Amino acid sequence: MNKVVKGxxxxxxxxxxxxxxxxxxxxxxxxxxxxxxxxxxxxKSWRMNDGEPLASMSYMYSLLTEKTTLNDNVILQGIHxxxxxxxxxxxxxxxxxxxxWNAFSLTTFLYPAGSGLGWHEDDGQYKGAYIFYAHPxxxxxxxxxxxxxxxxxxxSAGLPEQIYQASEEVLRMSGITGGAVGPEFGWTLRERNIxxxxxxxxxxxxxxxxxxxxxxxxxxxxxxxxxxGDNPRCSIAGFFHIN
Numbered sequence: 427m428n429k430v431v432k433g434x435x436x437x438x439x440x441x442x443x444x445x446x447x448x449x450x451x452x453x454x455x456x457x458x459x460x461x462x463x464x465x466x467x468x469x470k471s472w473r474m475n476d477g478e479p480l481a482s483m484s485y486m487y488s489l490l491t492e493k494t495t496l497n498d499n500v501i502l503q504g505i506h507x508x509x510x511x512x513x514x515x516x517x518x519x520x521x522x523x524x525x526x527w528n529a530f531s532l533t534t535f536l537y538p539a540g541s542g543l544g545w546h547e548d549d550g551q552y553k554g555a556y557i558f559y560a561h562p563x564x565x566x567x568x569x570x571x572x573x574x575x576x577x578x579x580x581x582s583a584g585l586p587e588q589i590y591q592a593s594e595e596v597l598r599m600s601g602i603t604g605g606a607v608g609p610e611f612g613w614t615l616r617e618r619n620i621x622x623x624x625x626x627x628x629x630x631x632x633x634x635x636x637x638x639x640x641x642x643x644x645x646x647x648x649x650x651x652x653x654x655g656d657n658p659r660c661s662i663a664g665f666f667h668i669n
Contacts, residue, residue, distance in 0.1 A: 428440055428441045429441070432522070433574075433627055434574070434576045434577075434627065434643075435574050435575070435576070435578065435627075435639060435640045435642075435643030435645075436574050436627065436629070436637055436638060436639050436640070436643070437518075437519075437522050437637070437638040438629065438635065438636070438637045438638070439515070439635070439636040439637075440632065440634065440635050441634055442511065442558065442634055442635065442636040443507070443508070443511060443634055447507050447511070448560070448633075448634050450503075450504075450507055451504070451505070451507055451508060451560055451662075452560055452561075452562060454503070454504035454505065454507075455534055455560055455660060455662075458482045458504075458534055459482060459483070460480040460481060460482055460534070460536060461480065461481060462478050462479075462480055462481075463478070463479050463480065463481050464478070471543070471546070472543060472544070473544045476541060476542055476543055476544055476649075477537070477538070477540045477541025477542060477649065478538070478540075478541055479535055479536060479537045479538075479541045479543070480535070480536040480538075480658075481533055481534065481535050481536075482533055482534040482535075483496060483533070484496075484531050484532065484533040484664070485501060485505055485509075485531065485532040485533070486529055486530075486531050486532070487506075487509035487512070487513065487529060487530055487531075487532065488528065488529045489513060489516060489528045489529060490528055490529075492510075492513065494506040494509040494532070505532050505534070505662065508532060508558060508662055509530075509532060512530065512556070512636075519554075519638060519666070522554075522638060522640075523553045523554040523638070523640065523666060524553055526553065526668055527552075527553040527666040527667055527668050528667070529666075529667040530556070530664050530665060530666045530667060531664035531665050531667070532662055532663075532664045533662070533663060533664055534560075534660070534661070534662050535659075535660075535661050535662075535663055536658040536659070536660055537570060537647065537650050537658055537659035537660075537661075538650065538654075538656075538658045539650045539651065539652045539653075539654050539655065539656075540649060540650065540652065541649060541650055542569075542570070542646070542647045542648055542649035542650065543646055543647040544646055545616055545617070545620065545644050545645070545646040546616075546644065546645070546646065547579060547616070547641060547642060547643065547644050547645075548639070548641040548665065549641070549665075550641060551668065552641055552665040552666055552667060552668065553641065553665075553666040553667070553668055554638060554639060554640050554641050554665070554666045555638070555639045555641070555663065555664065555665050555666070556636060556637065556638045556639070556663060556664060556666070557572065557636070557637045557639070557661050557662075557663045558635070558636045558637075558661060558662045558663070559631045559632060559633055559634065559635045559636075559659075559660070559661050560633070560634075560660045560661060560662055561631070561633055561657065561658070561659060561660040561661075562633060563633060563657070564630070564631050564632060564633060564657075564659070565653075565654075566630065567651060567653050568650060568651050568653060568654035568657065568659075569648050569649055569650045569651035569654065570631045570647060570648060570649075570650045570651075570654070570659035571628045571629060571630055571631065571647075571648045572628065572629040572631065572637060572639075572645060572646075572647060573626055573627070573628050573629075573645060573646050573647075573648060574626055574627045574628075574629070574639060574643055574644070574645045575619070575620055575623065575626045575643055575644040575645070576623060576625050576626050576627065577619065577623050577643075578640070578642035578643055579615065579616060579619050579642060579643075579644055616644050619644070620644060628648075631659055631661065647659075
């Protein structure tokens with residue numbers, strides 16, 4: 427790790443893996459199985475115009491057992507390389523995110539040209555999230571940057587202002603008590619916060635870079651530009667799970 431940067435809402439590590447480890451991860455990811463994120467219906471983490479990213483199955487690493495698992499099967503190679511490396515900086519991550527987590531998930535995402543992920547905050551049930559960039563090269567004109575706001579937001583940031591201010595009777599009539607937010611009609615609290623503040627940080631998807639993001643900060647993935655051609659934005663991402 428040649429460079430460590432701590433900013434508002436994020437912590438970044440460059441040259442995170444040794445070159446042999448990175449090459450092994452890249453080889454492994456070429457043979458991973460992927461599916462469209464909407465293959466089983468609309469996954470509302472992505473908006474309808476966010477394109478068609480692909481995802482792998484989700485793995486889990488436990489600091490208690492020091493094992494990476496998939497459906498209770500122990501994984502000893504491949505993605506386990508990243509699990510072990512992240513575990514070596516767990517003390518530093520707990521200083522940044524808080525100490526009440528002992529596991530994290532790992533999922534590979536491929537973002538082809540035209541795909542991205544709109545503004546959002548990570549679910550409050552997690553202590554934070556991370557993104558590791560695994561593609562072999564990435565040019566500045568190819569897009570796919572991670573954008574992070576400079577101000578934290580409240581847990582209801584994804585709700586439209588009008589609905590957030592609605593009476594209990596309106597909410598009762600809707601029959602909705604929770605779940606993933608779908609189309610966002612009108613200005614949301616998140617959009618108002620981003621627009622009114624108007625500043626933030628962008629982080630390029632530089633290969634071998636690890637970024638940690640606190641859950642209360644809005645962030646997004648800008649769409650991969652057509653100039654990327656057939657070079658997908660390849661990342662391993664996951665959440666830190668509370669005890």
